[in-house]
Amino acid sequence: MQRASPFLLGLALLLLASAEPAAAQAPRSRFMRPGTRVGEIVDYELSYAHAPGLEVIFPDSTAEFKPFEYVGKTYYPTRTRRGQSLDRTVYHLRTFALDSVQRLSLPVTLLQGNDTVTVPSTAASVRLQRTAPAPGPEAPVLRQNTTALPVATQFNYPYWLAGTGLLALVAGGFFIGFRRTLRLRYQRYRLRKNHAYFLAQYARHIERFTLSRSLTNMERAITLWKNYLTGLEDNTINSLTTREIVAHYENDHDVNTALRITDRVIYGNQFTEEEAETDMAFILLRDFAQRRYDLVSARPRA
Structure with missing residues (x-):
């Protein structure tokens, strides 16, 4: 068998070395706590470590957050150490879905000249904590109560103002229409x-x-x-x-x-x-x- 030249072997090793860190550069996402409740705000962290010269765009409020709803976000400035930059943003979300486990993966956009590349992040999951008691074998008995409760009487300002305005309008029209007769009387x-x-x-x-x-x-x-x-x-x-x-x-x-x-x-x-x-x-x-x-x-x- 013909042996490979030293030049081709070195080139192959260089490509393998450059491809190995690229695979490790996927954006990471995680929820700041393992569980949340319906309507309660939970923090979702999205971070991306990349080369310093790379242009990175994180999702904004128009992104797809389903099954969550966007409430706000906290942006952290880029930090560069030892030839590697780190971008990090914490999104404040809430959910009204009733699934036991809910997942979210936000993508990161890379600018490469006139082109853009969307890189998905790792999926993060959070468990829904239920506050209602588990249903028993029989439905609870409901008690009917149709007794009317006393309600304090309130002054209806809008109706009185409207009535006063209408009365003033009628009086003004009457005075204008019968002004001469009233003056003679x-x-x-x-x-x-x-x-x-x-x-x-x-x-x-x-x-x-x-x-x-x-x-x-x-x-x-x-x-x-x-x-x-x-x-x-x-x-x-x-x-x-x-x-x-x-x-x-x-x-x-x-x-x-x-x-x-x-x-x-x-x-x-x-x-x-x-x-x-x-x-x-x-x-x-x-x-x-x-x-x-x-x-x-x-x-x-x-």
């Missing part, structure tokens, strides 16, 4: 109230004048009459003379007669022997104020 109410007040005060001044025959009470009655007509018709007759007032009301017979009688009494101090003439002057002024009130209250207002 209010104006007429004020007219009636002011007229009733005037009649009461006017009658009181006349009564005091009748009892005392005091010119002060007569002056007060005439001043009240002028001020009432000023506010009723929005004019300035309270600052006018008797002649100007008569002219303002177009020589009205009642106004002319009544004011001339009161002027003769007040300024001339001429009391007539007949009290009927003075009483007639008060009645004429009161009736004239009543007619002006009826005219203004019947007039449409804006």
Whole structure:
């Protein structure tokens, strides 16, 4: 048999030496504890020892973790010692599967130029610890209880706020729709109230004048009459003379007669022997104020 050359033998030994560490470079994975419970977080460690110049990518949150669910991860920086680098990441997982033993193997991606190589890790397993008691030969007897328990009453703020808003909306719409009518009603109410007040005060001044025959009470009655007509018709007759007032009301017979009688009494101090003439002057002024009130209250207002 022909013997192999020393060159070919050395090359074969070099290839064997380089292939042996490559087989030992598989990523390793393990669970940090042997058992877990449903919904409980368990740590899964993935580590990979490789050459320092190798580009390694570990799985992120989008990887396939079934039957586990991804919760988070803790990344550790690469450590290089004696010509070998170590990457390590701990994933925080939880499971809701009911299998007694659950396994997981996450792959590691290697970048080689424009290509990528996926290297699977060693499989790790964890045992599910059951907390429910084992079922017996017979199902437990269930006791029925339909008694209603007292519940504390709570204030329903959303419904009250919605009701208040709806009521405000209806009130606003009603006011906008009937604004003119409401304003007219209010104006007429004020007219009636002011007229009733005037009649009461006017009658009181006349009564005091009748009892005392005091010119002060007569002056007060005439001043009240002028001020009432000023506010009723929005004019300035309270600052006018008797002649100007008569002219303002177009020589009205009642106004002319009544004011001339009161002027003769007040300024001339001429009391007539007949009290009927003075009483007639008060009645004429009161009736004239009543007619002006009826005219203004019947007039449409804006």
